[in-house]
Amino acid sequence: MIGHDTLTPEERAYVEECDAFLAKRLDPELVARMDRSEVLYPDGFIRELAEQHYLGAAVPAEEGGGGRSFLEEALLNERVGYHGSAAIACARTFTGHVGWILHRYGTDVQKEKYLRPMLRGEKITAQALTEPGAGSDMAGIQTTARRDGDRYIVNGEKRFLDGAHTANFISCAVRTADGDDPRRTLSVLMVDTDQPGYEILQTHDDWLGFRGLGSAWVRFTDVEVPLENMLGEEHNGWQYLSEQLLLERVYATRAQLGQAHRALEIAATYAEQRETFGKKLKDHQWASFKVAEAATRLDAALLLNDRAARMLDDGLWAEAKMEVAMAKKFGVEAAWQTVDDAMQIVGGIAYTKAYPIERIFRDVRASRFTAGSTEMMALIIQRRAFDKLRDPNFRTELVGHEVDGSPVAKQMPERV
Template sequence: MGFRGLGSAWIAFENLEIPAANLIGEESQGWKILMEELAIERVVATRAQLGQALRALQIATNYAEHRKAFGKRLRDHQWIAFTVAGLATRLDAAYLLNTRAARLLDQGLGKAARLEVAMAKLEGVEAAWEVIDQSLQILGGIGYTKKYPIERILRDVRASRLTAGSTEMMRLIIERETFERLRDPAFRGEFVGDELRGSPIQRPDRSEPSE
């Protein structure tokens, strides 16, 4: 459907012995390492999808600037103007969520920033999907053809709602982390962390999640 230049294959290992010198991390800690890297993937991959969405919106606004319907430019129709305003606002908000999550990961706060990472991934891919879908809508029928790249962007970005943790999984993580954070005695009113220090609320360490 999408990412047609990227293939996939099934790999199976049977009775494979790995030399101790090639061990990454500690034995039986592979899941922990995977989760640490997955947080990075969620932020970085989502950033790419937001870039795709921005490109789609650029195409749509350029089209609306020059295309005329019912005697005036598309951009002069109120529903087009309001749609673009909403898409631009949501896209920028998603960028800010993504930037904050990236900053927290850079500070080594991976486990403590699970909420921020999940929020960035959820809103990032859902915002990207809406922006691209509505950008295609602005173009109308021609947007569904290969004359413009939005149809390819739409196919490629659809996968981001499944990979690195699905939309549904992100909502489950956000729900769990929100309940725990808001019920934390240390909670001081900063729903998503202490922005003055640039870090989330510190709380007792917990075992790794099972997502």
């Protein structure tokens, strides 16, 4: 936050603790190597985060998590974005949102086999929603898990999966029943990647940004999964995935805002030193106003994110859909606009790798369609917004009617 925050003293102390650790331990060279796709997953660093209880920070401590609030986990992610990259924040975030649904709906066996090792940094997970034929439209998921005795047989393809190249298991959205209603046909299954039939078709290490996660396009061909790997109730996956996505939207957006803050900091400092036409850049009104607008935009986005996280902390999951969507939509667009402004203020040198603005620019761009695109967020917002904005005293009789209430007469074209 650039202005005064609305955090409690405990929350502020947590931010300071995270900051001190990350400033010391998050090596910029690791970020650069990931960006060059020389590292396919920051597993060493992820283990260090585990020692700090920064994996699954909001999962209860007795289950191996950090015992923090959702807001505190979001604050942590903001600092990871600021000191590191969206890719490192993403690797950590999976332990937060996949970890949280495992904590909430998983069996003791699943927690022992997947959740705890993941939170110790020993097992890597990937989250598999997107398919070649189903991205924004999650209801279109076609990967199937067919029951066969004491196991499921999984078939299908998933793409753009962060961490899939190195993942030990995949939290996989599958269709377990026929029919169009996603609320009754989808399930979430933990699929071990050492099973025969699991195959990586392509890695996405040539992506514009977000590199160094071992993101991949994968195929499941008759992969056998024990029945005990089904999360919660069969056919109830839509609910689990919806909850997981609420958390992911809050956490992932926060990392982008941390990155955007870093870019703006560089640009503002640069503008105080660079001279053009005989005066500092910051003394040209266009540059100083850009900084003012970006600072305001970032703080507004962070406050929306705080509100969304606090609603989840207060247990308002069903109610928070619109507020989370507002925080995601406004947040990633604010981050994108801010990084673009930062690049404009700094000029040509920002387009090189001299400063991280160039990498942040590439990283942030993806957030406008990952975890639910800006357009999908608008669809969610408008549904609830229309309910909230309905005027009970509205003069309905005037809609399409004359003042006296009679229908508006159709204007006939004049005959020539």
